[in-house]
Amino acid sequence: xxxxxxxxxxxxxxxxxxxxxxxxxxxxxxxxxxxxxxxxxxxxxxxxxxxxxxxxxxxxxxxxxxxxxxxxxxxxxxxxxxxxxxxxxxxxxxxxxxxxxxxxxxxxxxxxxxxxxxxxxxxxxxxxxxxxxxxxxxxxxxxxxxxxxxxxxxxxx
Amino acid sequence: xxxxxxxxxxxxxxxxxxxxxxxxxxxxxxxxxxxxxxxxxxxxxxxxxxxxxxxxxxxxxxxxxxxxxxxxxxxxxxxxxxxxxxxxxxxxxxxxxxxxxxxxxxxxxxxxxxxxxxxxxxxxxxxxxxxxxxxxxxxxxxxxxxxxxxxxxxxxxxxxxxxxxxxxxxxxxxxxxxxxxxxxxxxxxxxxxxxxxxxxxxxxxxxxxxxxxxxxxxxxxxxxxxxxxxxxxxxxxxxxxxxxxxxxxxxxxxxxxxxxxxxxxxxxxxxxxxxxxxxxxxxxxxxxxxxxxxxxxxxxxxxxxxxxxxxxxxxxxxxxxxxxxxxxxxxxxxxxxxxxxxxxxxxxxxxxxxxxxxxxxxxxxxxxxxxxxxxxxxxxxxxxxxxxxxxxxxxxxxxxxxxxxxxxxxxxxxxxxxxxxxxxxxxxxxxxxxxxxxxxxxxxxxxxxxxxxxxxxxxxxxxxxxxxxxxxxxxxxxxxxxxxxxxxxxxxxxxxxxxxxxxxxxxxxxxxxxxxxxxxxxxxxxxxxxxxxxxxxxxxxxxxxxxxxxxxxxxxxxxxxxxxxxxxxxxxxxxxxxxxxxxxxxxxxxxxxxxxxxxxxx
Numbered sequence: 001x002x003x004x005x006x007x008x009x010x011x012x013x014x015x016x017x018x019x020x021x022x023x024x025x026x027x028x029x030x031x032x033x034x035x036x037x038x039x040x041x042x043x044x045x046x047x048x049x050x051x052x053x054x055x056x057x058x059x060x061x062x063x064x065x066x067x068x069x070x071x072x073x074x075x076x077x078x079x080x081x082x083x084x085x086x087x088x089x090x091x092x093x094x095x096x097x098x099x100x101x102x103x104x105x106x107x108x109x110x111x112x113x114x115x116x117x118x119x120x121x122x123x124x125x126x127x128x129x130x131x132x133x134x135x136x137x138x139x140x141x142x143x144x145x146x147x148x149x150x151x152x153x154x155x156x157x
Numbered sequence: 158x159x160x161x162x163x164x165x166x167x168x169x170x171x172x173x174x175x176x177x178x179x180x181x182x183x184x185x186x187x188x189x190x191x192x193x194x195x196x197x198x199x200x201x202x203x204x205x206x207x208x209x210x211x212x213x214x215x216x217x218x219x220x221x222x223x224x225x226x227x228x229x230x231x232x233x234x235x236x237x238x239x240x241x242x243x244x245x246x247x248x249x250x251x252x253x254x255x256x257x258x259x260x261x262x263x264x265x266x267x268x269x270x271x272x273x274x275x276x277x278x279x280x281x282x283x284x285x286x287x288x289x290x291x292x293x294x295x296x297x298x299x300x301x302x303x304x305x306x307x308x309x310x311x312x313x314x315x316x317x318x319x320x321x322x323x324x325x326x327x328x329x330x331x332x333x334x335x336x337x338x339x340x341x342x343x344x345x346x347x348x349x350x351x352x353x354x355x356x357x358x359x360x361x362x363x364x365x366x367x368x369x370x371x372x373x374x375x376x377x378x379x380x381x382x383x384x385x386x387x388x389x390x391x392x393x394x395x396x397x398x399x400x401x402x403x404x405x406x407x408x409x410x411x412x413x414x415x416x417x418x419x420x421x422x423x424x425x426x427x428x429x430x431x432x433x434x435x436x437x438x439x440x441x442x443x444x445x446x447x448x449x450x451x452x453x454x455x456x457x458x459x460x461x462x463x464x465x466x467x468x469x470x471x472x473x474x475x476x477x478x479x480x481x482x483x484x485x486x487x488x489x490x491x492x493x494x495x496x497x498x499x500x501x502x503x504x505x506x507x508x509x510x511x512x513x514x515x516x517x518x519x520x521x522x523x524x525x526x527x528x529x530x531x532x533x534x535x536x537x538x539x540x541x542x543x544x545x546x547x548x549x550x551x552x553x554x555x556x557x558x559x560x561x562x563x564x565x566x567x568x569x570x571x572x573x574x575x576x577x578x579x580x581x582x583x584x585x586x587x588x589x590x591x592x593x594x595x596x597x598x599x600x601x602x603x604x605x606x607x608x609x610x611x612x613x614x615x616x617x618x619x620x621x622x623x624x625x626x627x628x629x630x631x632x633x634x635x636x637x638x639x640x641x642x643x644x645x646x647x648x649x650x651x652x653x654x655x656x657x658x659x660x661x662x663x664x665x666x667x668x669x670x671x672x673x674x675x676x677x678x679x680x681x682x683x684x685x686x687x688x689x690x691x692x693x694x695x696x697x698x699x700x701x702x703x704x705x706x707x708x709x710x711x712x713x714x715x716x717x718x719x720x721x722x723x724x725x726x727x728x729x730x731x732x733x734x735x736x737x738x739x740x741x742x743x744x745x746x747x748x749x750x751x752x753x754x755x756x757x758x759x
Contacts, residue, residue, distance in 0.1 A: 030364060045465075
């Protein structure tokens, strides 16, 4: 069964632990600017949303990647980035509709979520279950159940 | 350096000169950062006798060595300066995301000296640092200032700033960051205002490094687990915020009511965290690297008090609530929003309103003084109105802007001010909880609960249950908590981590991130060193053992009702023992032996 990162934005408290875990896992330092996951916070409303590569089925980044640094793994279905092949043209950065392929000015490379090879650090460090590493079939089950609960409550009155 | 960046940023506001210096690794090892390094620099560079609002005072912003890492709830910075309210050393810390951003920009410490000839703000984008004109921002409050600075710098800039209160040099004005977080106590914002410094905006793209990532991850995960499994750190604070304390303190009869005239309030439950969660709470919020999320994003829809923001915290809900005999949570929350927007310390503001209400009750002030406002106990509308007046510097608000000590003193009754070192006592009655009273009396920044939170053992029973009413063992307990707190403040960690972890866990995390070997004992010695350095500076500033006291009410007037009925603080019995255990003489002066032990000998 394939797995995916499920984002539960309603549970995100804006603590940025995911960014710190991500940059440590990939870069060996704590550097929110060099992470593959980013938390966007609406300061006034106190609302935060974590975002990372969605590993799209029809991925614009793959389509525009001339040197074929971005490819789809046939087994996992993930979008893989081969840094050795990347020429730094930033076409993927421009093509990603979510802004989840990032160009890092300091290291001069593209940063994109690779699911940490199957054990995502962001999910491990999220203290709020706002990011969960789950089977893709199970991913929406919790949400469906929560929503159907509302119907149940309404009709069982 | 690992953990630390290794760089100090210095800004002379008088000359406009901006410079950087290397951080001395020896000092970093001994004083850690934040409250520790800030105090070391402050005490080395500033004459203790300076007028807090003069250019000779300095204003230091400092995150700690754990700040910017994923150590649990360690995203804090401390502001160290001479307190405008107290004349003692001030070290107010704050969460949010501003402190880590300063480190990612490449600085452990930011020092402001002098005073700008006209309003300015500092804009830091990594190595690019510039002072910019802030004339157009003067008069603006925290949200408008933050928006305006972002529009002219960077959408993602993190902003620490003052509101109108700091500009007006209200003696208990605070520095706000990330809209809702405050370096709250002792008048840090008034000092910032006196320097014509409106804000510090930061964008940092750099890194915080770690000496031993594997050991650090292990130590962090162990610490997180302990905090998350703790009923307060892992559950209570997340569900109900700090306001969860309201009912607990009220039940034991140590919930100061009517300016400490009593210790229990019938309306307390209407103000508590459980009520807040069921009514105004939108969602919990966490500071940088926080695993606790005690922050309360709230909204008041009641038209009279409508607003949006964060809070109230327990101390705020108590101050504007029970201490003023008010049980209207909407009004309390509105007063809290006003303070956040204008940059005022809610504890001192609220306790000053309570003091004014007692002056009014006793006929020492009248409607003539208040500008026609009936400052009666329980009058929520009047409480919000005088808070607003203080925020904008109008009418009776100009008197309240002095804090309760100077207010009560100006009417000939300083004894009605519930302060230590002119700073208002927070929400735990020292008559019903003996240890906390000793901490209030001896905390170097003036009365504060967050310098030695003995409420943990005395009330919450963690890490061990201690009888709140006894004085036996309390001096040693207070010293231990004060030293531990000084050290963990210096790391950049949040005090709430101590609901779960202590010196052992901090020593382990610090050793792994910095590469400097710390033991639990060495870590506590750092705290002892910081505390004694603060003490020495306060003594040189002119404070004496007389300032290690409590208001006469807490020493002589027993609590009237509830489980703590009949109790007074037994501070006079505890203080000499405290001095002796601290290694101080009978005048509260650290002995040369003690100073030698801590490496503080002249």
